[in-house]
Amino acid sequence: MRSSSRRPGRPESPKPAGPPVEVVIETVGGEGDGVAAGPIYVPFTLPGERVRAVGGGERRELEAVLSASAERVAPPCPHFGVCGGCALQHWEHGAYLAWKVERLRTTLGLQRIESEILAPFAAKPGTRRRLALHARPGKRAEARLGYKGRKSWDLVDITVCPIADPRLEAALPALRRMAAPLFEHPKSAPTLHVTLTSEGIDVDITGVERKSGGLSADARMRLAEAAAEADFARVTMDGDVAYGARQPVVRLGPAAVALPPGAFLQAVPEAEAAMAAFAVAQVAGAERIADLYCGVGTFTFRLAQVAPVYAVDGHAPAIRALTSAISTAPGLKGVTAEARDLTRRPVLAVEFKKIDTVLFDPPRAGALEQTAELAASKVSKIVGVSCNPATFARDARVLIDAGFSLDRVLPVDQFLWSPHVELVGVFSR
Template sequence: MRRPRPHRPAPAGPPVELFIEAMGGEGDGVAAGGVYVPFSLQGERVRATGGGERRELLEVLQASPDRVTPPCPHFGVCGGCALQHWAHAPYLAWKAERLRVTLARQHLDTEILPAYAAPPESRRRFALHARRGSREAARAGYKARKSWDLVDVAVCPISDRGLQAAIPALKRLAAPLFEHPKSAPTLHTTLTATGLDVDISGVEAKSGGLSADARMQVAERAAEADLARVTIGGEVAYLARMPQVRLGPAVVSLPPGAFLQATPGAEAAMSAFVAEAAQGASRIADLYCGVGTFTFRLAQIGQVHAADFAAEAVGALTSALASAPGLHGVTAEARDLVRRPVLAEELKKTDVAVFDPPRAGAAEQAAELARSGVARVIGVSCNPATFARDARTLVDAGFRLERVLPVDQFLWSTHIELVGVFSR
């Protein structure tokens, strides 16, 4: 059997002048012949280099009126943001149009509401990749664009100022983590009501993990920075106080690595939208509930049964019930909703079902919702393509997709999220 030949980029020719006719699905400008130029905008005349269908921008010869000055000094080198050069209104309209096109591919036509847009400096979590630096401070930042190289960041204008201010302390925290040459730590950092929660992955463990001395240094530097908690591979390395967040009427203590919506504002907007759509229900299913992003707010409306594959998240949700008196009642279970979705027969007395799956979607659970007698379904998604697939299953079973709220909480990326409301 012949081995496949490795991909080789098309040979680069001399720089060429191109007119950008449209914006592609990943935020690149598109010229005639399907040539993509990153960091260009529709209507611009640019000079680009490279070969094949993907080029690199050399110079903007005639700028679009929608071009703005990027606010981040790392933009263009850092692989995090793709669209800081685009004015906010057309950028947001482009995201909503991409969502409409994605739904249309599944022949779904619905009302698309004005998008919720997260402002700068609003993200409460980021993941800093660390590389060996000095004994006092590691290098830390984001992956470079189209590379495994590291951009050693000093600021990050999408992130909360509390996270930005912590970058020097996080670099100090990471310095003792390189005892093994294969260690490539990532510091998953979340800003909570009680301080920063840092969950570290990528520390080589086969050799026995960190030495006692290195762990002591991590704890000392966490204390210097007044971090709430540091975990390494999910195990506690330092704990001053439990990281906590308020979700509606409840205060939740987070398990290590717990999922939260990226911005508190988006979480509030999505929760309000979900709660409004669930009004009048007496029994509600909250599927893929996590630590209770929607559960506690829904329990102010009716009785809730919550389910999620992550037992730690369900445990945190259950423990938080005591902090939220006056709820209509919550039951919760750890359950793999792919291998064991909540069946239509189990949903007989359910009025409203909410599902908020990972990027892969909820194909198996959507099939059971389609078979059920549930009157209203609310879908929350970080992936419009899998949402559209699951929506098609529901619509084919007699549901109507009434309206969709686009949610832009990953500012200046090509990513768009949504909440959709279905009724029989």
């Protein structure tokens, strides 16, 4: 292993800046930056453009677009270019989507995988129901609130957010007021995880220093008063209820699920519905289904309209919420649920003896341990949902080597204007 004198954890020193250079952008890289020969990476540029870039090393900054692409469009957000949330608002939508699909195809190809790639689902502006907003001290009655800056820890205090549901955007002033009491300890760096539910806005706050005893009674009262004035449904701090007017509920297919604090939820309801509809269509005729990494039941209740479902997830509060919601969904074929860490204790091949179909929806790290057991099982069909094409491709290679084929893939652009792409893949033996 090559040694280095740089201390671990410290950022590398910036390369000495040279004179501006003119380059032609050849492609767009995996993080959304334009790539010229060298390579030289220049953000906010598009293939075919001639640009002037400044800085040193491989990573430069855009100074001017000298010859613009016909695919360049005006970004819809006034914070674009400073805010770190979006990287590709300057790209015409059709070309941007085609790039995401090609990225997915290339990632699968790295594992020697070919498959039919379907027309992508594309989220629209104004549809995100879930945001993570960073708060920093501001005035006594109002915190600063927004996203981290591009390649920076600085906060961009946002006034609008074109990706967010308009009801979340409208709540930004109230969220600033509610966050104002959170800075009694100098080490507090709160993040507000905001979710729009059928009962109103649900907020789970992390990052408030607790070693000193947490918030004072006065600060908690100010927070609760601001939440009540805004008519939020619930506010929790690391899972503990700080204000509660109504139990936040979301509908997942036929079920009404009471959300645990901080529960995972797909960011865009329409994307969730599209992925679920596609998955359900693929499992038609199944006799018994396992839903692994099921969360609060994103796919479980829809699958249970087809066949009995065995649902498993490592987050016990999510399993309790799923189990409680079964009674709200009449007509299900049956659901049994188990809280189980699928990394440390995956469902074994022998346990799939009476299961013919499996859906798995793991976190970004993928499901390597569980995939090995699926590969050794007699399961005939698998639907894989993934937020990380690289780990999906790695896991898919294990299944393919065991005799499965990846028949088709649905790309999902749920995180609009980001380099991020998700997918649903269908395997059969």
